[in-house]
Amino acid sequence: MNTTGLDPRGPRFAAVLTTIVFVVVLLTGSGWLALAQAVIFAIGAYDPRRTPYGLIYRHLVAPRLAPPAEREDPAPVRFAQTVGLVFTVVTVAGYLSGATVLGIVFAAFALVAAFLNGFFGLCLGCEAYLLIRRLRAA
Template sequence: MLLDPRAPRFAAAVTTVVLAGALLVGGTPLLVGQAVVFAITAADPRLGPYGWLYRTLVAPRLAAPTELEPAAPVRFAQLVGLLFVAVALVGQFTGLPVLALAATGAALAAAFLNATFGLCLGCLGYLTLRRLIGRPMTARVPASS
């Protein structure tokens, strides 16, 4: 499965807003909601609500992408995001606010880097793991016309 690389970047922008809100208001419901989004998107990026918003509201107004990216790195990045939000929720529910703040802040930083600079840390981690096990893959492929 190949994805328009602008969709995960859009999703990262929405995630940045959600996680910033969670940090500002101590929003456990926001973290739970973001965890659900991460879980759905990790299962299938086409089913993620932020991807749906991108395909419905943004993509029709843009030219077709010139390159596509494989879904596997995006799925891995969503799993990493889910892990960080899960740690944040553990911190919230066990009375360890520093853990919650640190994990939320780390997830926020990663989402911000992706949204702002197109630097997906989880995707890079996935591609690095693939290289380490001797099964490298390309990050992007040209889109067919």
């Protein structure tokens, strides 16, 4: 078993929390909450294990679960966090500059991506990372 990679349940847990954050952002129009999420994505782009969500998972949730059957490469998750950061920065810019429609559209995109990952295990950013790697190798 690969013990150096990520427990795949951690990013899914983080995606559920991110889904909740984006629902609140869309309901309240809070660019400041979106900015807080952008900071979390920025940390995750460096190391997903160091985000507040990753720390909550590692210290409060994971000890109550059986060890993961396998681990995953953190590189696709870091890429997905970077994509989330870009979408969230546009969300923040939209809400805080008064371009509310822009904020809503990008928050909705981020919500869909987080929801798909959190509830179905489909990480769009991870899939994009793998596709880019395949295209570069071709």
